[in-house]
Amino acid sequence: xxxxxxxxxxxxxxxxxxxxxxxxxxxxxxxxxxxxxxxxxxxxxxxxxxxxxxxxxxxxxxxxxxxxxxxxxxxxxxxxxxxxxxxxxxxxxxxxxxxxxxxxxxxxxxxxxxxxxxxxxxxxxxxxxxxxxxxxxxxxxxxxxxxxxxxxxxxxxxxxxxxxxxxxxxxxxxxxxxxxxxxxxxxxxxxxxxxxxxxxxxxxxxxxxxxxxxxxxxxxxxxxxxxxxxxxxxxxxxxxxxxxxxxxxxxxxxxxxxxxxxxxxxxxxxxxxxxxxxxxxxxxxxxxxxxxxxxxxxxxxxxxxxxxxxxxxxxxxxxxxxxxxxxxxxxxxxxxxxxxxxxxxxxxxxxxxxxxxxxxxx
Amino acid sequence: xxxxxxxxxxxxxxxxxxxxxxxxxxxxxxxxxxxxxxxxxxxxxxxxxxxxxxxxxxxxxxxxxxxxxxxxxxxxxxxxxxxxxxxxxxxxxxxxxxxxxxxxxxxxxxxxxxxxxxxxxxxxxxxxxxxxxxxxxxxxxxxxxxxxxxxxxxxxxxxxxxxxxxxxxxxxxxxxxxxxxxxxxxxxxxxxxxxxxxxxxxxxxxxxxxxxxxxxxxxxxxxxxxxxxxxxxxxxxxxxxxxxxxxxxxxxxxxxxxxxxxxxxxxxxxxxxxxxxxxxxxxxxxxxxxxxxxxxxxxxxxxxxxxxxxxxxxxxxxxxxxxxxxxxxxxxxxxxxxxxxxxxxxxxxxxxxxxxxxxxxx
Numbered sequence: 001x002x003x004x005x006x007x008x009x010x011x012x013x014x015x016x017x018x019x020x021x022x023x024x025x026x027x028x029x030x031x032x033x034x035x036x037x038x039x040x041x042x043x044x045x046x047x048x049x050x051x052x053x054x055x056x057x058x059x060x061x062x063x064x065x066x067x068x069x070x071x072x073x074x075x076x077x078x079x080x081x082x083x084x085x086x087x088x089x090x091x092x093x094x095x096x097x098x099x100x101x102x103x104x105x106x107x108x109x110x111x112x113x114x115x116x117x118x119x120x121x122x123x124x125x126x127x128x129x130x131x132x133x134x135x136x137x138x139x140x141x142x143x144x145x146x147x148x149x150x151x152x153x154x155x156x157x158x159x160x161x162x163x164x165x166x167x168x169x170x171x172x173x174x175x176x177x178x179x180x181x182x183x184x185x186x187x188x189x190x191x192x193x194x195x196x197x198x199x200x201x202x203x204x205x206x207x208x209x210x211x212x213x214x215x216x217x218x219x220x221x222x223x224x225x226x227x228x229x230x231x232x233x234x235x236x237x238x239x240x241x242x243x244x245x246x247x248x249x250x251x252x253x254x255x256x257x258x259x260x261x262x263x264x265x266x267x268x269x270x271x272x273x274x275x276x277x278x279x280x281x282x283x284x285x286x287x288x289x290x291x292x293x294x295x296x297x298x299x300x301x302x303x304x305x306x307x308x309x310x311x312x313x314x315x316x317x318x319x320x321x322x323x324x325x326x327x328x329x330x331x332x333x334x335x336x337x338x339x340x341x342x343x344x345x346x347x348x349x350x351x352x353x354x355x356x357x358x359x360x361x362x
Numbered sequence: 363x364x365x366x367x368x369x370x371x372x373x374x375x376x377x378x379x380x381x382x383x384x385x386x387x388x389x390x391x392x393x394x395x396x397x398x399x400x401x402x403x404x405x406x407x408x409x410x411x412x413x414x415x416x417x418x419x420x421x422x423x424x425x426x427x428x429x430x431x432x433x434x435x436x437x438x439x440x441x442x443x444x445x446x447x448x449x450x451x452x453x454x455x456x457x458x459x460x461x462x463x464x465x466x467x468x469x470x471x472x473x474x475x476x477x478x479x480x481x482x483x484x485x486x487x488x489x490x491x492x493x494x495x496x497x498x499x500x501x502x503x504x505x506x507x508x509x510x511x512x513x514x515x516x517x518x519x520x521x522x523x524x525x526x527x528x529x530x531x532x533x534x535x536x537x538x539x540x541x542x543x544x545x546x547x548x549x550x551x552x553x554x555x556x557x558x559x560x561x562x563x564x565x566x567x568x569x570x571x572x573x574x575x576x577x578x579x580x581x582x583x584x585x586x587x588x589x590x591x592x593x594x595x596x597x598x599x600x601x602x603x604x605x606x607x608x609x610x611x612x613x614x615x616x617x618x619x620x621x622x623x624x625x626x627x628x629x630x631x632x633x634x635x636x637x638x639x640x641x642x643x644x645x646x647x648x649x650x651x652x653x654x655x656x657x658x659x660x661x662x663x664x665x666x667x668x669x670x671x672x673x674x675x676x677x678x679x680x681x682x683x684x685x686x687x688x689x690x691x692x693x694x695x696x697x698x699x700x701x702x703x704x705x706x707x708x709x710x711x712x713x714x715x716x717x718x719x720x721x722x723x724x
Contacts, residue, residue, distance in 0.1 A: 085562075085704055085705070086558065086559065086562060087700070087704055088553075088555035088558075088697065090553075090555060090695065090697040090700075091555065091559075091697050091700040091704060093697075094652060094697055094698050094699075094700040094701045095700050095701065095704065097652045097701040098701060131555065131558060132555075133553060133554055133555040134554060134577075138531045145526075145528065147525070147526025147527055147528060148526055149526060150526065150527060150561070150562055150563065150564050151564045151567065156524055156525070156526045158524065158525055158526065158528065162518055162520065163509070163518070163520060163530070163531075164507075164509025164510055164511060164512065164518045164520065164533070165509055165512060165533035165534075165535065166507070166509060166520065166530055166531055166532060166533040167530075167531040167533070168525070168528055168529075168530070168531065169500045169525075169528055169529040169530065169531035170528060171526070171527035171528040171529070171558070171561075172527075172554070172555075172558045173527065191450075191452075191495060192495055192496060192534070193450035193452060193453065193493065193494075193495040193534075196448065196450075196493060196533070196534045197448065197453075199512070199533075200447075200448060200512055201512065202512050202513045205513065215496075290456060290459045333452065335450065335452040335453050335455075335456055336456050337456075338449070338452075338453040338456040338457050339456045339457065339459040339460060342447060342449055342453060342457065343447070
């Protein structure tokens, strides 16, 4: 959505509230309910989508402060959008210190109101001018990112083959980036260490691909970057994480279809074309990987996934894989491949897997 | 130290052990003692340096396994150095799975042995081919980093003015990088959000500087990068962190002079030319910043610094600042400047401070 459209949407909502008041009615605002109980999964849609239940906030004596804060937050967002500026959650909280009685006492309060505003307009926070504190993710390989000079607006071409042992660091807001690439796929990697190995040995040249390091659970910027890149360039996304319930459920599932808590933004931040390259439970057997026993928290996570998660429930193959992992009682990290030699991952594992993407878990 | 020298150092130590054995003597190895009680601070030296106490490991029935593991770890390091490869701590642990009886059962064991080897040779781990898992830090501004293509060895010039809203991500190993810059100073920033604001508004152009985002406690690669950059280009380093004991003690102190736990590497990873730009306790008053009360852990940290830390104890100005903070009973974050407007930090705070580096805390 263009900034002009976002700005207009905010203005329209505010005008609606104003009209209610002038008409002598109680103004109200409707927010979608954000919870796991309010999401469903359809592969065609591609992400955990909200079922549409709403909560309503009507102006009363009890809600007057939150109501005012929501309007103030909308006004701040409009100012950011109109002036092409940004604010982190933390900064927005401090800006509110000048809102007299509408100021927030704790950041948790302002975070919630910001989430509400985000859900209200059904756009992602970045489009409202609000940016996360956290860092994005790293990129190396056959890709040119087209950004613009913040001052002059002139296009800047960033060639991700030209970073040597370093990498391109994804900015916090990626909405305006454009891409050029002839890469065959995007390889998304859980750990910075594995990313570094593949960069050091120029794996992206051999495989003609783009490497992205998530450094654990991917940030919103990292997810959105890959989504926009994969959509606009129409290239597949392969995810290479640890073979444990955390890597499978927390990292991969969130990456591909989003989460329950943040259901209102899944649409923008999911990467539905993602496929699970490894480490699979079957890999642990086939590649004779050193393992660790599953911890209680791992078992709980795996059971939860099979029992409560609409994504895993939909895919029989995932239910089977999770059950296999539980019956094996072990987990294996991507670094475990080093037991066969430090570069076994590049020389054997990845080429063997990538030759058969049709075998990847969904 | 060149890789050839490191390789020779490892070979010499191994030959010494071998000779002891062939001579029918018990071989022994000496490691410096790594603890806060074994460091001192002299501003001329610039970092917390070890006082030289050693622990000895002699080959006995009890130490035979650790002794063998240490030799194996040395051999792995030599292999890495000779083949220009790298291994993370985690990978080294998995490689040991092929060491038969000398294999590690837990990664904590292999980490300790790696630290010992690092201390034994008095070089930093990166020079031994061992690299951290964690990510480096982000850079934007008036700087060209000269790296080399990992395949061809050809020089690659990375122009950090050309990343738009993105940034250059510091690689895990920075020993071979070269630099070109006419920047007046390096501004090192605690939070990714503040970094993003300064990048978005092209602050580095106005101030002719290099911006580096630490994203919290700086990684080894980030510290070493700034150290090498500041040394080779002879430019000052200003550190912009939160005005709380964590920002001052954990982040700034470690950045500038190193820490007690990792005393054997302080020499390489400290940035002695660093100066504290802010937020100072006096800034909280002068700039009327919104504050939060100090938590118990903050008070403990501040008291510890004044009572036990040779760095703070040496600098009267720091003792005074810490005492001022404790008597005020509050802390303020760098984002608190947003209470005066989102860009107050660029338009007012930073220019006012940078006009007087002589007033910076040491």
